[in-house]
Amino acid sequence: VRKNLELRHQMTMEVRRYLDSKGFLEIETPMLIGSTPEGARDFVVPSRMNPGQFYALPQSPQTLKQLLMVAGMDRYFQIVKCFRDEDLRADRQPEFTQIDCEMSFVEQEDVIALFEGMAKHLFRTIRGIELTEPFPRMPWSEAMRLYGSDKPDTRFGMEFVELMDVLKGTGEFSVFNDASYIGGICAPGCASYTRKQLDQLTDFVKRSQIGAKGLVYARVQEDGSVKSSVDKFYTQEVLLRLKETMKAVPGDLILIMSGEDVMKTRKQLCELRLEMGTRLGLRDKNKFSLLWVVDFPMFEWSEEEGRLMAMHHPFTHPKDEDIPLLDSNPAAVRADAYDMVCNGVEVGGGSIRIHDPELQDKMFKILGFTEERAQEQFGFLMNAFKYGAPPHGGLAYGLDRWVSLFAGLDSIRDCIAFPKNNSGRDVMLDAPSYIDQKQLDELNLALDLKD
Template identity: 70%
Template sequence: MYRTHTCGELRNTNLSQQVTLSGWVQKVRNLGAMTFIDIRDRYGITQLVVDEHSPAELKETADKLGREFVIQATGKVVERASKNTKIPTGEVEVVLDSLKVLNAAQTPPFTIEDNSDGGDDLRMRYRFLDLRRNPLKNAMILRHKIAQATRNYLDEKNFLEIETPYLIKSTPEGARDFVVPSRMNPGQFYALPQSPQTFKQLLMVSGYDRYFQIVRCFRDEDLRADRQPEFTQIDCEMSFVDRDDVLELFEGMAKYLFKNILGINMTEQFPRMTWADAMELYGSDKPDIRFGMTFNDITSLAQGKGFGVFDSAEYIGAICAEGCATYTRKQIDELTEFVKRPQIGAKGMVYVRCEADGSFKSSVDKFYSQSDLSAWAAKCGAKPGDLLLLLSGTRKQTLSALCELRLEMGSRLGLRDHAKFAPLWVVDFPLLEWDDETQRFYAMHHPFTSPKFEDLGLFDTDPGKVRANAYDFVVNGVEVGGGSIRIFDSELQHKMFEVLGFSDELAEEQFGFLMNAFKYGAPPHGGIAFGFDRLCALFGGADSIRDYIAFPKNNSGRDMMIDSPSEISDEQLKELAIAVKK
């Protein structure tokens, strides 16, 4: 037996017991007559003692220990003279009778501490060491708990966990596929699934009315903090449901997770906001509603006064930063430079200070009277002591830039507290989006999303105005989940393919198996998928999902630990009938 207890288990109730612990050496402190060793496993840290009466062999072994050595230690639990209230085992220590090195270790390239001295690249290369640190260990434990709680909730709601294939058919819609060559079928390729979409719909046709899966998915797209080429989602589908049925059940799941994982009891119904309102008020389809500062359209109030920038703008929007009229010129210049960054793209920013005496000071005083500025302040609900920040330009670009400015102000004012959660549903998305380059419509979600019934007549007259029976679950400005009610009628699905520019032959080639299944009795159905990695990061109070994935890729899509992707041998290429251009 390598251990009788874990390194986080011993308490005063274990005093005088003979115990055996196994783990890694966190720290060794040799004080001459006595040596103290901190032994660590994933459960915690226990202090070991080699005292002046210990056998010479034991002392010799202790003197040779280094960081991260794997050891087995046996001894008696005693009360610590100098207690450590910062750790659960801090009231006791183990006076050793024997000490065995199970495996010596090289000195790690960075410290295995909560705050490590290793940079990102180094820690990614030695991810197996990084995972020993408490922050990552706690992230893995949180991930496990969320997965288990999700399974418990869905099992109670009569969902079946059913696995779907990883080697599937490639489709050109959406993000790029990862493709896998077939050795047995030279010149043909599988694709790794971007989602189990078609298979979960087929399961509905098969009569499995409540399906879920915590499933790995793959997308070959450019990466950022919240994206990985392979990711995990909680994938769900239900039969004989409408939108409200889906929202109610999965709002219940969200509340269940908040309560059971974080101890937060959410009793009120989550707000529901249309996509149009989200864009108008927040400039984003994933609004952060932890704070206000919503947009105000002052285009009609600000034009026609001789200020060319505003007179030529399609849209002029303003936000009101409460209590910020005291901002210095330096602070305002910082905000101006922020919105002028290439990734935001504003040409500049106008400000209006609402002074304590009721007057106004603005960067455009030359063009606007106190009465004009007062009208802007009234429109924005501003009061003395507040600061108005204005951007202008094309509507789409200005809404996007104003969104970034709002979030920046929220961060500066401490309004984006990671410990506060503000969930909502965003509904009634556009069904289609037009691409100027290819001169065709694309599905905003996917080709199987059902349109709103009341918008069906617009398919023939104005397809761009058709709304989708779709919904996103958003928390703190993060899209955590999304789904829709699906098309289950073959005729309507054919119409959707037609609007998307699919020929009958192409639709049959790519989705004929699904359309054929619909001929045999497809029930009304809908579903949702939650980004599991994002959900874990959100619950953990992190902006990036990377630390909540055991072995993630870097921003170039590389696994630095195993040096992947990599070249394969000529023999393998020959077997796959593939020639590589160099």
């Protein structure tokens, strides 16, 4: 753990050195701010001096750094604690550290170039790895089509192949005939998998966190023929066409999943692909594969809210050529947003921001904000824009994720001093904990705990 913390120290020093050389100012922003519930859940803090009112701990200094751009601080950065009241997993903690940056008078290419340079600087100075080639760019739609993920692990192949034309309506298998999506991956050299191993894979995709109904497989035999778990529903001619479409060779194992929800099925197939990559030893922690995922959708539909939500946040600038679609087809609008992905981990993300008050107002309307609510939550930013805001954009890297990748860790907890556990508890300090009735009275709080 000490080595991990030493590595974290070295990385923060190199980040500061790099950004200082590029003309950035390190500026601290407040930890106690107003709540903006658009996005993840806030941690809230009661105010004794303002009874019934609450601060929030920042999920990100997003609006604050945009105000700094309006104020003429052209290049800002901060290594900052952020807080989100979310369910936890290996790469997520209730409090985490961002390398938060913003720049004025930039376009997407400027931001990508500078922060790709930072990544290369860290690899060179910390790991002794010289990355000379530009990082590949992959549109979000292609990442979802080929990998079922907006953070694809490109250390290995096994890209998805869509099989609707091959398997839907060409046999008597109702599961495929009723599906909206059929996709497969080709696991090289795995045709020798035993029935027990195949049952393990089927059980894996049926687990609650993946939630698939089942798995179909097809072995490519040494003589080139295909033997499948759905043999009785398809002719050998169809199965040979499947082999050809998958570009499979003798000894390969084809794994197929289907479903009525295209996006959900792709995500399930993504989990299977990653599991096969792990089983085949293709996810080497000392091999690094980086790329930019670009051209994200501007909005995503929320079943829970029954409306469009911002995929990143309400201040992301739409692509100029898609702005006319805001009136006619907002769901088709793409954002000037970009994520850096390393080994299947999103290590950073950002966007060009809206700097035109009228466009920002239109964005709030699409997201279902009334004028009153937009003014109440974000009036301070909209009013600042009236004085003239420069074109600006930025990016935030996850420091914890970078350190864990460089250290070859499975969890970010091992590079954080005093981390929380999977329940969000600090077991050393026994936090969160109950507080005295006297403190509750001072804060004008009464507890009404649900069962």
